[in-house]
Amino acid sequence: MAVSQLVAEQDAQASQGAVRREAASESASQGAIHIDSKLWAMKKFAESRNMAESEVDWEMVRTSTEGVQFWLAKDIDLRARSALSQKFARAIAHDDVANAMYKDLSQDLQRQFRASWAISRTLSFVRESRKITSRHTQKDADI
Numbered sequence: 001m002a003v004s005q006l007v008a009e010q011d012a013q014a015s016q017g018a019v020r021r022e023a024a025s026e027s028a029s030q031g032a033i034h035i036d037s038k039l040w041a042m043k044k045f046a047e048s049r050n051m052a053e054s055e056v057d058w059e060m061v062r063t064s065t066e067g068v069q070f071w072l073a074k075d076i077d078l079r080a081r082s083a084l085s086q087k088f089a090r091a092i093a094h095d096d097v098a099n100a101m102y103k104d105l106s107q108d109l110q111r112q113f114r115a116s117w118a119i120s121r122t123l124s125f126v127r128e129s130r131k132i133t134s135r136h137t138q139k140d141a142d143i
Helices: 003-015 018-029 035-048 058-062 068-073 083-092 096-103 107-120
Strands: none
Touching: 035 058, 035 068, 058 068, 068 107, 083 096, 083 107, 096 107
């Protein structure tokens, strides 16, 4: 899908009103990538490859070796003291599970966690699961 097609799609979304906004907010909560984010990723992909933006389609970005998350988060200030990270801190304060997970991560993983949040602006990618492992050992008696 070329940039012009995505822009046309974005214009069509804007003209369809409140029903379309509700559907977009539903898809965003399910982890869908917004069209503005796709355009951003395609622009950064084109700049890094010295290509025109019209030559890049979403499939090229999606199948690149760097991955979609890299292009979506490219050139976004993810430092711990940035304005975006302050917004993240306010958002994560309301989610006990995500907050507990985030505190236990290393600095590199915390940066990746902030990048995932910056892309979707939701914590829907956080999952809590419980795993119970039982072990049974039998001692052999020496006679």
